[in-house]
Amino acid sequence: MDLSPYHHHLYPLVWADVSETFMRDACTLLGLSIDSPLAVCVNAGCVTLPALLKMKQVMTQSQLQGMWTSKDELPIEFDLGTKCRFHSIFACPILKQQTTESNPPTLLVCGHAISEDALSRLSNGRQVKCPYCSMAQNPLDARQIYF
Structure with missing residues (x-):
């Protein structure tokens, strides 16, 4: 195998790079996220949690408890950045x-x-x-x- 002019393509580090590139390109073509759905949800929660805690504190202090409706939606919109826009x-x-x-x-x-x-x-x-x-x-x- 070492006699082949292409033996450097078989190194494990190169295969890891090829595998990552292939996965990234395939997900891009299919419009999917590279990250797992669980990782996307955790990251979205980490981005929005500080704003939600601040909103809860403001609503508690200013007696705006009725602002939240009975629907499953937030009264404000959160921008999660371009990384979370994949569907x-x-x-x-x-x-x-x-x-x-x-x-x-x-x-x-x-x-x-x-x-x-x-x-x-x-x-x-x-x-x-x-x-x-x-x-x-x-x-x-x-x-x-x-x-």
Whole structure:
């Protein structure tokens, strides 16, 4: 094996590097995180925990206990950074719901995206006004978005 001109490719350190590169590229192509789901959750918790503790302290001091609703959501949004953005779930900004196959995201002519249910609710038959830029458009011109 030492007589081969490629024997340096068989060193364990090189194989570890190749394995890591292959895993990183495969996960990138598939839109997956390189880290385990448990590691992602723990890291997200570590990022948000100081802000949650501060929010709890402020709410306790200023008697804002009723601010938290009965829904499973926080009253504020946390930016976890670009490292935690690896999936393609679209939540409709109008209805505050995740889109599904039966309620897919749609792209309006103006370039804004909303869910199909929101489009039908905002539509008065022949015309719909974009909730962001107020551009009037035909709801039939909206196109489904595929992630």
